[in-house]
Amino acid sequence: MSRDLFEAARAAMAFAHAPYSRFPVGAAIRAEDGRIYTGANIENISYPQGWCAEPTAISQMIMGGAKKIVEMAVIAEKLPLCPPCGGCRQKIAEFATAATPIYLCDETGVKQTVALSDLLPHSFKTDLLG
Numbered sequence: 001m002s003r004d005l006f007e008a009a010r011a012a013m014a015f016a017h018a019p020y021s022r023f024p025v026g027a028a029i030r031a032e033d034g035r036i037y038t039g040a041n042i043e044n045i046s047y048p049q050g051w052c053a054e055p056t057a058i059s060q061m062i063m064g065g066a067k068k069i070v071e072m073a074v075i076a077e078k079l080p081l082c083p084p085c086g087g088c089r090q091k092i093a094e095f096a097t098a099a100t101p102i103y104l105c106d107e108t109g110v111k112q113t114v115a116l117s118d119l120l121p122h123s124f125k126t127d128l129l130g
């Protein structure tokens, strides 16, 4: 992975709206168009209505016209490694493959690289897309 993806995730974290958890998270996706799409967690006073950094980045990617996550970086200010939560794993899987690398980062860089299939083995799939 080139360092720009990590740096984009770290920079995205500064945009977190996390006044309730005080737990900022940043995510960055390199998509098939070569562009980087970023996201941060956005919380809500009605707590369950908030959402994670990963779906913010996915939304940016989709609205930017891309459809495939080539690689993704995730970082949290207050955790040495922040593996995506269960719901995020399913959301990532919609636009990635089993082999898609997910980089778990701290503030200095990538600490661990995992494949999506490591995070979400035996994932739910159907043939609805043909």
Ligand code: THU
Residues within 6 Å of the ligand: 018, 021, 023, 024, 025, 040, 041, 042, 043, 050, 051, 052, 053, 054, 082, 083, 084, 085, 088
């Ligand atoms: N959070 C993320 O943004 N991504 C994850 O994968 C795990 C959790 C956010 C949700 C909430 O705003 C805060 O971290 C504390 O749970």
